[in-house]
Amino acid sequence: MTVGNLTATRPQQPWAAPTASDPVTATLRLPGSKSMTARALVLSALAGGPSTLHGPLRARDTELMAGGLRAMGAHVSVSDDERWLVRPHPLVGPAHVDVGLAGTVMRFVPPVAGLTDGRVTFDGDPHARVRPLGPLIGALRSLGVRIDAPETGSLPLVVQGTGAVAGGEVVIDASASSQLVSGLLLAGARFDRGVVVRHEGPPVPSAPHLRMTVQMLRAAGAAVDDSVPDIWVVEPGPLAGRSWEIEPDLSGAVPFFAAALVTGGEVTLQGWPHNSLQPVEQLRSLLQRMGAAVTLTTAGLTVRGTGTVRGLSADLSDVSELTPALTALAMLADSPSTFTGVGHIRGHETDRIAALAREFTGLGADLTETADGLEIRPRPLHGGTFRTYADHRMAHAAAVVGLAVPGIELDDVACTSKTMPEFPALWSAMVTGKS
Numbered sequence: 214m215t216v217g218n219l220t221a222t223r224p225q226q227p228w229a230a231p232t233a234s235d236p237v238t239a240t241l242r243l244p245g246s247k248s249m250t251a252r253a254l255v256l257s258a259l260a261g262g263p264s265t266l267h268g269p270l271r272a273r274d275t276e277l278m279a280g281g282l283r284a285m286g287a288h289v290s291v292s293d294d295e296r297w298l299v300r301p302h303p304l305v306g307p308a309h310v311d312v313g314l315a316g317t318v319m320r321f322v323p324p325v326a327g328l329t330d331g332r333v334t335f336d337g338d339p340h341a342r343v344r345p346l347g348p349l350i351g352a353l354r355s356l357g358v359r360i361d362a363p364e365t366g367s368l369p370l371v372v373q374g375t376g377a378v379a380g381g382e383v384v385i386d387a388s389a390s391s392q393l394v395s396g397l398l399l400a401g402a403r404f405d406r407g408v409v410v411r412h413e414g415p416p417v418p419s420a421p422h423l424r425m426t427v428q429m430l431r432a433a434g435a436a437v438d439d440s441v442p443d444i445w446v447v448e449p450g451p452l453a454g455r456s457w458e459i460e461p462d463l464s465g466a467v468p469f470f471a472a473a474l475v476t477g478g479e480v481t482l483q484g485w486p487h488n489s490l491q492p493v494e495q496l497r498s499l500l501q502r503m504g505a506a507v508t509l510t511t512a513g514l515t516v517r518g519t520g521t522v523r524g525l526s527a528d529l530s531d532v533s534e535l536t537p538a539l540t541a542l543a544m545l546a547d548s549p550s551t552f553t554g555v556g557h558i559r560g561h562e563t564d565r566i567a568a569l570a571r572e573f574t575g576l577g578a579d580l581t582e583t584a585d586g587l588e589i590r591p592r593p594l595h596g597g598t599f600r601t602y603a604d605h606r607m608a609h610a611a612a613v614v615g616l617a618v619p620g621i622e623l624d625d626v627a628c629t630s631k632t633m634p635e636f637p638a639l640w641s642a643m644v645t646g647k648s
């Protein structure tokens with residue numbers, strides 16, 4: 214099978230990270246949450262009636278999700294930036310799903326393919342083939358789905374859908390990614406016997422993302438029990454079409470908030486809801502411990518810095534996707550930092566622990582990899598080339614350091630299109646005071 218999307222060969226876009234000469238002051242309206250958009254698309258495609266997503270994220274990951282569901286027969290209209298429409302339609306193969314480098318697409322769509330009548334093939338960017346997928350393949354097989362996959366338990370996959378999945382109880386080691394559980398739960402209500410997922414192994418990371426899955430399933434009418442740690446029960450039943458309000462993407466906002474800390478400025482994210490499905494309290498606590506003031510007012514979520522960043526020792530397993538931006542902050546702090554609990558991010562878009570250590574060492578930093586995190590001892594940095602490894606959050610980290618360190622050039626900023634194509638423009642506007 215050929216690689217579905219040769220994004221690795223797309224033209225790279227070098228970018229000089231702008232340095233901030235003044236404190237940044239910005240009020241931003243950022244795109245919708247990647248995680249909520251992905252879940253809303255899947256639940257809508259499996260629902261009994263039409264749905265509308267208000268304020269979705271338009272980025273590579275979510276367009277691939279829409280494209281994958283469309284390939285299997287769902288009617289997904291993304292022509293209006295503010296409102297995406299999904300009309301469910303019987304899911305049929307043959308279909309091909311390009312997962313790009315999106316964990317959400319490679320873990321959420323194969324269970325949906327099991328419900329499809331026909332053959333569905335999956336492949337993605339070269340690095341997608343080494344991201345963990347084996348536990349999901351094993352779980353789906355034991356729930357009655359026929360899957361052809363390499364012995365390595367990775368992409369490319371062929372799901373031989375029959376239009377129905379028996380479902381029932383399954384044991385999975387989801388320590389490599391919470392998405393392995395979320396994928397089973399999102400489709401599980403439509404399995405004949407629903408699904409009972411029992412995790413066995415080292416801790417599952419990203420608990421807030423699992424809570425988001427459960428809350429969105431319930432909002433779509435599913436009966437879900439997550440009262441016992443590491444066991445999730447989704448009863449069989451219909452899912453309702455509905456209107457989804459997608460919150461602004463909190464993870465995408467973090468580099469902008471980091472800019473407030475680094476420069477002693479103030480950044481407000483507009484349109485922040487009072488009741489969020491994203492881990493805003495965990496973020497608030499981390500940023501406060503690093504020296505920021507974080508407030509939620511009618512204007513939005515505001516982060517104010519003093520220009521002095523404090524070192525931090527923290528277990529980041531709940532918010533592991535923030536590790537690159539927090540590592541950038543830690544390198545500019547007044548004392549050392551230790552981050553733990555994120556060994557699984559070695560399986561993210563790139564091995565983030567190794568990539569952060571390698572690239573920032575190249576800019577003069579003193580940081581060491583541990584099995585499950587990083588130790589960072591701040592010292593003066595210098596400019597140079599920073600490789601992003603097709604990882605949007607590596608680009609964010611370099612941009613944050615670039616605010617304080619002149620001469621950092623990213624080899625490719627276009628990788629930010631994975632979750633925020635407008636990142637370079639928004640970032641430059643913030644630094645030059647035009648946002």
Ligand SMILES: O=C(O)C1=C[C@@H](OP(=O)(O)O)[C@@H](O)[C@H](O)C1
Binds near residue numbers: 390392395533
């Ligand atoms: O379910 C989701 O939307 C996500 C879950 C997390 O994955 P991991 O548990 O693999 O870290 C997170 O890092 C990723 O960016 C999005």
Ligand SMILES: C=C(OP(=O)(O)O)C(=O)O
Binds near residue numbers: 317606
């Ligand atoms: C880990 C991430 O993405 P994915 O959904 O591809 O796993 C991320 O966005 O930081």
